Amino acid sequence: MKEGRVKMKTEETLILIKPDGVADGHIGEIITRIERKGFEIAALKVTYATDRLLRVHYASKADKEYFKDICSYMKEGPIVxxxxxxxxxxxxxxxxxxxxxxxxxxxxxxxxxxGREYADGNLRNVVHSSDEVQSAEKEIKIWFPELI
Known part of the structure; x- marks a missing residue:
């Protein structure tokens, strides 16, 4: 390694294309953007959120007033x-x-x-992604238990 260069570590992150992104036909464009940046798609599936899965994924928000709205939104349709x-x-x-x-x-x-605003006032924002390495590791295990 040359002096002054820092070797960068490869990471993995969980990305969810939420029900609004799927319903509005944005799957291909989102994946294209990921690939154009030179990132690899290491795993992909179409799935549906369950109450149990959402309670684990959003554990830090489970006691919040808006948690019921999150669950309702995430169960509106398929998720990629x-x-x-x-x-x-x-x-x-x-x-x-x-x-x-x-x-x-x-x-x-x-x-x-x-993304766009909706008349019911619920936040629908097309995608979710892990915010740090530790949450990525946790979230990947939640959504891809078959890879453990």
Whole structure:
């Protein structure tokens, strides 16, 4: 290794294309954006959220007033769950996804381009992604137990 260079570690992250992203036909574009950045799709499946799975995934939010709305939203239809792999994939995809609220997300991000406000007031923001290595490891085990 040359002096001054830092060897970067390959990471994995969980990405969920949520029911609104699936229903509005954005699966291909989201995957294309991931691949254009040079990241590998290490696993992919179409699945459905269950109450048990959502309680485990959103354990830190389970006691919040809005948790019922999250569960209702995530069970509106199929979800595409995928594992993306690459150097700094967690931070890179977070930037690609944009701010949590589609109205606050910067133009060119997934949430700005494909998200929108809904009349019922529930937040639907197209994608989820792990925010750090530890949560990625935990979330991948939740959504891809067959890979353990």
């Amino acid at each position: 769950a995928l594992i993306a792999k690459g150097v700094n994939v967690i931070a890179a995809f977070h930037r690609m996804a944009g701010a949590t609220s589609p109205i606050s997300a910067l133009p060119g991000t997934i949430r700005a381009d494909f």
